[in-house]
Amino acid sequence: MESIIELKNVSKEFKILNRHEGVKGSIKDLFSRDYKIVNAVNDISMTINKGEIVGYLGPNGAGKSTTIKMMTGVLEPSSGEILCNGVIPYKKRSENAQNIGVVFGQRSQLWWSLPVVESFKILKDIYQVPDKDYNDMMELYSSIVDMENLLHKPVRQMSLGQRTLCDILAAFIHNPAVVFLDEPTIGLDVAMKAKIRELVKTLNHEKNTTVILTTHDMGDVDALCKRIVIIDKGKMLFDNDIEHLSELFGAYRTLILSLNKKGTKCDEEHMKKLSDDVLSLLSEEFSDTSAFSLSFADDKTEILIDESKTSVVKVLNAVQKKYKIYDMHLQDISTESVIRKIYEGGI
Amino acid sequence: MKLKRCLSLVRASLLDSLQFRGALILTFVGNLFYLLLIYYLWKAIYASSDSDIINGMTFSDTMIYLVFASALFNFMEMWIVWGIGRNIQSGQIVVDLLKPIEFRSFVFFSGCGEPIIKFVTTFLPTAIIVYFISGRAIPLGKNLIFFTISVALGMLINFYINFFVATICMYTQSIWGINIMKEVIVGLLSGASVPLAFFPETLRNIVMYLPFQAICNSPLQILLHNEYPVSEVLVILGIQLFWVLFLMIFTDLFFRVSVRRITVNGG
Numbered sequence: 177m178e179s180i181i182e183l184k185n186v187s188k189e190f191k192i193l194n195r196h197e198g199v200k201g202s203i204k205d206l207f208s209r210d211y212k213i214v215n216a217v218n219d220i221s222m223t224i225n226k227g228e229i230v231g232y233l234g235p236n237g238a239g240k241s242t243t244i245k246m247m248t249g250v251l252e253p254s255s256g257e258i259l260c261n262g263v264i265p266y267k268k269r270s271e272n273a274q275n276i277g278v279v280f281g282q283r284s285q286l287w288w289s290l291p292v293v294e295s296f297k298i299l300k301d302i303y304q305v306p307d308k309d310y311n312d313m314m315e316l317y318s319s320i321v322d323m324e325n326l327l328h329k330p331v332r333q334m335s336l337g338q339r340t341l342c343d344i345l346a347a348f349i350h351n352p353a354v355v356f357l358d359e360p361t362i363g364l365d366v367a368m369k370a371k372i373r374e375l376v377k378t379l380n381h382e383k384n385t386t387v388i389l390t391t392h393d394m395g396d397v398d399a400l401c402k403r404i405v406i407i408d409k410g411k412m413l414f415d416n417d418i419e420h421l422s423e424l425f426g427a428y429r430t431l432i433l434s435l436n437k438k439g440t441k442c443d444e445e446h447m448k449k450l451s452d453d454v455l456s457l458l459s460e461e462f463s464d465t466s467a468f469s470l471s472f473a474d475d476k477t478e479i480l481i482d483e484s485k486t487s488v489v490k491v492l493n494a495v496q497k498k499y500k501i502y503d504m505h506l507q508d509i510s511t512e513s514v515i516r517k518i519y520e521g522g523i
Numbered sequence: 524m525k526l527k528r529c530l531s532l533v534r535a536s537l538l539d540s541l542q543f544r545g546a547l548i549l550t551f552v553g554n555l556f557y558l559l560l561i562y563y564l565w566k567a568i569y570a571s572s573d574s575d576i577i578n579g580m581t582f583s584d585t586m587i588y589l590v591f592a593s594a595l596f597n598f599m600e601m602w603i604v605w606g607i608g609r610n611i612q613s614g615q616i617v618v619d620l621l622k623p624i625e626f627r628s629f630v631f632f633s634g635c636g637e638p639i640i641k642f643v644t645t646f647l648p649t650a651i652i653v654y655f656i657s658g659r660a661i662p663l664g665k666n667l668i669f670f671t672i673s674v675a676l677g678m679l680i681n682f683y684i685n686f687f688v689a690t691i692c693m694y695t696q697s698i699w700g701i702n703i704m705k706e707v708i709v710g711l712l713s714g715a716s717v718p719l720a721f722f723p724e725t726l727r728n729i730v731m732y733l734p735f736q737a738i739c740n741s742p743l744q745i746l747l748h749n750e751y752p753v754s755e756v757l758v759i760l761g762i763q764l765f766w767v768l769f770l771m772i773f774t775d776l777f778f779r780v781s782v783r784r785i786t787v788n789g790g
């Protein structure tokens with residue numbers, strides 16, 4: 177696959193003045209040399225290929241926006257190398273800007289007092305988009321979102337969701353090779369989030385645009401990203417396909433079974449005995465007892481299965497030889513809970 | 524093709540400024556009050572003097588000069604220091620830095636709308652009114668062409684000075700003090716608030732070596748003195764051109780150095 181962005185051992189340090197409180201403190205600050213170094217990004221390396229949608233995740237202050245600013249060329253790395261489309265972004269900022277689109281969730285690049293169609297036309301001119309390409313793009317947009325309602329509205333009269341939608345459309349207008357979306361869905365309602373996901377997905381598909389997305393919404397990640405990169409405190413924790421994320425914990429799934437007839441008194445004692453019985457049954461059946469562990473909640477028996485060692489079907493088979501299964505339910509470990517564990521330092 | 528980009532930005536800026544008709548009317552009214560004030564001020568100055576001519580200027584010379592100076596300075600100003608300064612503080616500047624156009628050109632063309640509108644709504648009417656009230660005391664001739672060129676150069680000089688001051692905001696992270704200082708210095712030394720003829724000799728000599736007088740004083744000298752030989756006018760324009768080139772290169776280098784060390788605010 178053809179790579180489009182490359183980061184090699186990239187770090188960024190910020191020098192921050194240790195500020196003091198009060199008027200006296202402020203005056204002291206004027207002459208202070210008391211600096212603190214923040215390692216916002218610490219030795220990050222990755223290669224992003226053409227057409228990928230990469231989820232760039234991490235808790236607040238992890239260094240995501242800083243990385244994006246370096247990849248777009250507004251910040252210069254303290255050390256390391258970045259190549260975007262074959263150019264060094266901060267050295268050729270304007271040239272690089274021609275090939276990328278950027279949306280910073282809380283900022284807008286649209287002309288505030290003008291109808292959004294005017295902004296699109298200005299962008300068309302400054303990115304020197306040919307008429308035909310522009311019209312094709314507008315047509316594509318119209319097929320995804322209801323443009324008629326948006327185009328003639330001044331940006332300042334738009335809701336946050338509508339504005340964000342328009343900002344994303346604006347970022348794609350010159351058909352850039354890469355689009356950076358920094359927390360685009362922050363503060364939006366469910367319907368608008370869904371629309372934005374669809375939009376990004378379609379544009380990525382139609383134009384083979386590489387998308388780098390930061391978000392705190394795992395719904396965005398599940399809907400869009402095949403690959404995710406997780407950083408925390410500036411350091412990279414994970415860079416792989418999203419399927420591999422769960423493997424960090426082993427490929428666990430939880431099988432939840434109802435083994436009691438309706439009306440059975442399911443007190444703690446009964447459930448405990450039941451789960452012990454099931455455990456001994458499974459132990460007879462399988463040689464590797466580390467493949468599962470048992471617990472119970474209310475009247476349900478829960479079997480946590482390590483799928484790298486055995487399969488859910490085999491366990492189910494073994495159980496139903498002796499017990500009647502009244503109801504069953506299979507639960508994946510969600511991306512959300514995996515990521516939360518990573519943030520919390522579970523790995 | 525490049526021209527189209529610039530025109531598009533100018534057009535946007537025009538549309539944008541037209542949204543704020545209220546502000547335009549306010550500037551107009553404010554300017555009227557200012558003119559009234561300086562009228563009485565200078566009347567008092569001339570009344571207290573023994574002679575009708577001070578520093579080679581009659582009362583009406585001075586008034587004509589000052590009315591033009593305020594109208595000129597008013598339409599030249601782009602207010603970019605506030606705009607850029609605020610954008611640096613809020614971090615919004617990233618959005619403009621990521622345009623495929625050099626930042627300084629982007630700021631210039633996106634700030635063009637207001638001067639253009641003010642030229643039509645303030646400067647031209649003022650010029651016409653003064654022309655008739657003063658009994659056609661303003662010479663009309665080749666000076667108008669030179670004046671137009673000189674105004675364009677003056678505007679560029681003013682823009683570069685503003686851009687320089689805005690760049691300083693990247694280091695200080697505060698705008699207010701710096702901007703006030705700039706306004707006082709430029710307002711005074713450009714000849715926008717007092718004709719340079721009224722400056723003490725030494726100060727005037729120093730000021731002539733600074734870029735500020737090339738903003739307002741130069742075009743007005745050309746406009747009001749049709750009798751200047753062409754060679755003298757060309758010298759004035761030449762000095763302006765020198766400042767334009769010097770500041771163009773200087774602000775570009777300064778911005779390049781500064782933008783490397785900016786730490787764009789906000790997540």
Ligand SMILES: Nc1ncnc2c1ncn2[C@@H]1O[C@H](COP(=O)(O)OP(=O)(O)O)[C@@H](O)[C@H]1O
Binds near residue numbers: 214240
């Ligand atoms: N302009 C700046 N000056 C000083 N420190 C900064 C600046 N921008 C970011 N930081 C610091 O760098 C770290 C990473 O910030 P950021 O990249 O914005 O995180 P994220 O986008 O992942 O929430 C934080 O600790 C933040 O305080």
Ligand SMILES: [Mg+2]
Binds near residue numbers: 240241242790
């Ligand atoms: Mg951020």
